[in-house]
Amino acid sequence: MTDQWVSFSRRGVADLVHLKGEIDLANANDIGRAIVARTTSASAVLIDLTAVSFLDSAGVRLLDFIVGDLDDRGKPIRLVVGERGAARMTLQLCAFRADLLATDLDRAATELGG
Numbered sequence: 001m002t003d004q005w006v007s008f009s010r011r012g013v014a015d016l017v018h019l020k021g022e023i024d025l026a027n028a029n030d031i032g033r034a035i036v037a038r039t040t041s042a043s044a045v046l047i048d049l050t051a052v053s054f055l056d057s058a059g060v061r062l063l064d065f066i067v068g069d070l071d072d073r074g075k076p077i078r079l080v081v082g083e084r085g086a087a088r089m090t091l092q093l094c095a096f097r098a099d100l101l102a103t104d105l106d107r108a109a110t111e112l113g114g
Helices: 028-039 057-072 086-093 105-111
Strands: 006-011 014-023 045-055 077-080
Touching (some): 014 057, 028 057, 045 105, 077 105
16 A cells, blocks of 8 residues: 555665655555564665655654654664755755755765665
8 A cells, every 4th residue: 555655675785765755644654654664674774755745744753753763773864855845845844854864865875884
């Protein structure tokens, strides 16, 4: 069911999560469960949000939860938001941690050691 919004791969040492489409109250919980299930044993996580067309407060809470969980476990994370777009705008408006936002997937992967 979540295949329409989330897919997974590897990039260097990191588990790469690709999100696309609208991330909102209707699907954020399902997406969150899928991400947690696939990244529990990850040494680092990249979340690519460049194909997200809409991100509401439920999506922001989801990302905040994932970041907090990974921080608690000492696992690095980067959110790839591109130069512009819905995810970047929403996260900036919410004053999301700027140190986690990256504009480029290659650069973010390098920062995580891959």
